Amino acid sequence: MKRKIVISIVGLMIVISVLIIVFWNQGDNEYLGEFNPITWAENPFDRWDMVESLRQQYDLSSMTRDEIIELLGENGAEISSNWIRYETGGGLLGDNILSFIFDENGNVVSYGIAN
Numbered sequence: 001m002k003r004k005i006v007i008s009i010v011g012l013m014i015v016i017s018v019l020i021i022v023f024w025n026q027g028d029n030e031y032l033g034e035f036n037p038i039t040w041a042e043n044p045f046d047r048w049d050m051v052e053s054l055r056q057q058y059d060l061s062s063m064t065r066d067e068i069i070e071l072l073g074e075n076g077a078e079i080s081s082n083w084i085r086y087e088t089g090g091g092l093l094g095d096n097i098l099s100f101i102f103d104e105n106g107n108v109v110s111y112g113i114a115n
Contacts, residue, residue, distance in 0.1 A: 037071060044076030048090025051098060051113065065106040091115045 035053040039046075054060070058071065068084060069077075076087040083101050090096035090113070100111040 037073070041073045041075050044087045045089030047086065047088040047098070048096060051088060051090070060111055061108050063108050065102045068100055068108070088113070
């Protein structure tokens with residue numbers, strides 16, 4: 001009898017804890033998922049949640065280096081003449097990078113996620 005009560009109490013505590021965590025995080029992540037240039041610029045370590053929306057909203061493979069910089073900015077970026085890397089905050093260690101590679105004319109040759 002005592003064992004059933006202890007198991008019930010532990011189970012209830014787990015359920016309550018999960019609910020608290022879910023509801024606690026909802027308010028902080030309202031913008032996540034939908035790409036927005038301002039949100040992207042202001043939250044470099046929350047970008048991971050916006051990458052898929054970014055890919056759907058823009059034809060990134062047809063853009064130029066200057067257009068990518070205009071769209072995504074320079075905050076949280078490493079920029080070279082033939083590549084740009086943006087921190088996204090994704091991955092196990094928060095180290096996923098959105099990378100763009102450009103040809104000699106500044107056109108996107110390829111892009112993708114790396115870690």
